[in-house]
Amino acid sequence: MNDMADARQQAAHWFRELRDRITAAFEALEDRGPGDDAPGRFEVTPTERAENGGGGIMSVMRGGRVFEKVGVNWSEVHGNLSPKAQAAMAARGVPGMQDDPRFWASGISLVAHMQNPHAPAVHMNTRMFWTPGAWWFGGGADLNPCIEYPEDTAHFHATMQAACAAHDAAYYPRFKDWADEYFFIPHRGRARGVGGIFFDDLNSGDWQADFAFTRAVGEAFLPAFLPLAEARCTQGWDDADKEAQLVHRGLYAEYNLVYDRGTKFGLETGHNADAVLMSLPPLAKWV
Template identity: 45%
Template sequence: MAHLLRPTSLCTLTRVSQLSARSTWARVATSQGRFYSGTSGHNATKGSSASVKALTTLTAVATAAALWSQMPVAKQVECEAPPKDDKKPSKTAQVDQKRKLEGLTEDSPMRLRMEAFNKRLQAEITARIEQLDGQGKFRVDQWNRVEGGDGISMVMQDGKVFEKAGVGVSVVYGMLPPAAVAQMRAQHPNIGHSKEAMPFFATGISCVMHPHNPNAPTVHFNYRYFELGAEDGGEPISWWFGGGCDLTPSILYEEDAVHFHRVIKEACDKHDPRYYKDFKKWCDDYFYIPHRGERRGVGGIFFDDLDDKKPNELFAFVQSCGKSFLNQYVPIMEMRKDMPFTEEDKLWQQLRRGRYVEFNLVYDRGTKFGLLTPGARIESILMSLPLTARWEYMHEPSAKTYNRLMDVLRTPRDWIPL
């Protein structure tokens, strides 16, 4: 088979066009009542969470979301580990359900508006990715939590372009154990001293896509919101945003990395000129595989415990990042999805997928926490893993093309001027 071909530059591609009538936001009826999307604004108190970031990262891997009216009907599924019989919906979850039925406004709690944004974004992304694939369809599985919250996992397998692609959103209400609350207090003194568990809320959207073609990169993003101490539907004591995006190529095309970083930098710069530089380094550090001495990919941004501005400002920042995803990734896929490749390229891709699995199962906080959480839906947690991967004993890359990738994985590069 022919080897690599160099198509035209990404700069010649037009920006991703807006979706057709399918992109009109829909009112989505869920098993818990109506859900209204398309709002902005916030009223919440200031605070943050550090040591419970693993808990909130679960929201990025245990997935859920809204459906388009054109999408398949969601299949109701159960969590692998059912909750205890004494569990019941939280008061805040009950109050929020009534708010959804009445309709959201700019004055609605941030938790509901972030949930609305996540579900709306998931619907837009899955519609566009189905269009890009041209053959594959997302399977839609809906799940619910007794304590409050819900989720829909949307996964495509064995499509024409994508070997596996998953986009999900989760909404979780629960009680945070006293030990976890005490750990949070070390960095967030606004949390009062108490030996009692505290109510928490978390919602997040997560996306991972693994293409068939080794010239096309794997991509990941998640954006999440967490709050602590909102009793009976009231204001939280602490809150924060987290998230990020990163690109994982098997074969390095520098223009792809530049494009991916440029688009997310533009989103960051709209809100704070420091964000891209700081979050780019954070991403390089987070997605490091110590036992391999290399990064998972060519990076992007990563941030956590973000509460340095007013809630509305940070919500706007997270929205900008989430809305940038299709412009970050679709032009790259349109360039790479049909490129010719060799058997050696495919073998190399499978070996790189092995590294991806190693990071997710050994180091990723969200995956580790999710696997240890009673009542978690394991299929959603492991949604991020590729359909196929490979490990070989003492393998060394033979082609100069592959070694170029290894150079940047071992020594992160600044893809655009900081």
């Protein structure tokens, strides 16, 4: 695509539109959720970067009927990479990065921690990144139950597989393996959940095709996750189930603070720290 400025705005607009649809769907699920308490609603806060330009929208819901804490963030940022981030991208082989630190990025990032221990936590993000020498897409989604149900895992993976297969038959096995590797916690010797898909540095040379695939991943999220959340949010649970949830959340916090690439990038580039760290659970436990 010749007009990359227009391409960037197309991507940013779509990521924001996806954010709007997901927050609306989550609030609708809250309306249908169990209990007599008021349904949860998102608190929406504009964010700005401490340096350079751009910002976004941080949307966080706490203490709902279904969601204990869920964040759905959208951002569009630009400026110059820090020397550390610039060196890291140069080491990854990003063209021109050694000589020109300028960048632009936009995306949506979502993490949901649930009230009911039987309902799985979940993560999803899709994004576009641009430098003067390159552009690429990245993202994915992964399921993080503390109490696994094989049928839930199968549904989530089947939905992601269908989204991938519509664009390239090789995508799902490749991106599933990448997720298994990426979401592994080395110091615990285990994965943080039951996986999903993960991809980065996607540039086939056809911007429209890569953008279409990235949209497909985003579109697949609600069909992959919402039926699981709705089915499990009314299931009975006891103190042992809650204990298992809190301990599992400790794994999630460890991963996001120690290994997650998006956390590191957001903090290194001066984005709002609360928005970057919205992925952390409201309560966790270590034994």
